[in-house]
Amino acid sequence: MRLLTCFTSLTLVVGLGSLFGTAPAPARDADKAPALVPVPTSMHDFMEGVFQGPYKRLKLVMIAEPKDNAGWKAIRGDALILAEGGNLLLLRKPEKDADEWTKYSVASRDAGADMVKAAKAKDYPASKKAYEAMLNHCNACHKKFDNGKNQLVP
Ligand code: HEC
Numbered sequence: 750m751r752l753l754t755c756f757t758s759l760t761l762v763v764g765l766g767s768l769f770g771t772a773p774a775p776a777r778d779a780d781k782a783p784a785l786v787p788v789p790t791s792m793h794d795f796m797e798g799v800f801q802g803p804y805k806r807l808k809l810v811m812i813a814e815p816k817d818n819a820g821w822k823a824i825r826g827d828a829l830i831l832a833e834g835g836n837l838l839l840l841r842k843p844e845k846d847a848d849e850w851t852k853y854s855v856a857s858r859d860a861g862a863d864m865v866k867a868a869k870a871k872d873y874p875a876s877k878k879a880y881e882a883m884l885n886h887c888n889a890c891h892k893k894f895d896n897g898k899n900q901l902v903p
Contacts, residue, residue: 795841796899799834800887803827804901811880811903814873824876825868831883832861843894852895853890857883877903 790798809828815821835858842850860883867875884901891899 756761765818779789785840787837792841795837799837799890800831803834804887807831807880808903811877815871821868825865828861828864828876828880828883832858832865835859835861846893849893850890853893857886857890860886 804827807824810820810824810827816826835854838854838857839851858876860879864876864879864883867879881903884903891897891901
């Protein structure tokens, strides 16, 4: 009998709960975190500060197949900076032609991701191919948004 009462009240509570709908889940810290906000800089300073260094280093090391793990690690790291840099470009869309900006940023990011993957597998031909593909996307954006300047060579 006691068990039955217990069961009845449980059903009542559950039933009432569904009647009034479930209370909204308390906000998690992650939900309260601020959205991604670009650090204020000009596009010139952004490219110089974030993209130029890894590009210059890759240009030197991609001339020949790395001989050791440290060489591959350096390639992987710089490819990753440029790939993630593509994501950061998505926070810096211009008011005009934003769709094109997005297209080049995503293409450059994805080729960079291919390069990271190939470097992880220590596959030099695939790394080189992804590197060149990435630079084509960098250049396509420079052609459109940097008056054709900064045409980068592998
Ligand atoms: C979505 C567009 C876009 C993409 C993609 C892009 N860039 Fe740029 N980049 C620019 C713009 C715009 C400038 C010119 C900035 C200025 O001087 O006003 C620039 C300038 C540069 C410069 C010259 C900086 C200087 O000091 O004058 C370098 C180097 C550079 N980019 C490297 C890269 C590399 C490497 C990639 C690809 C991995 C890349 N960029 C991809 C938009 C882009």
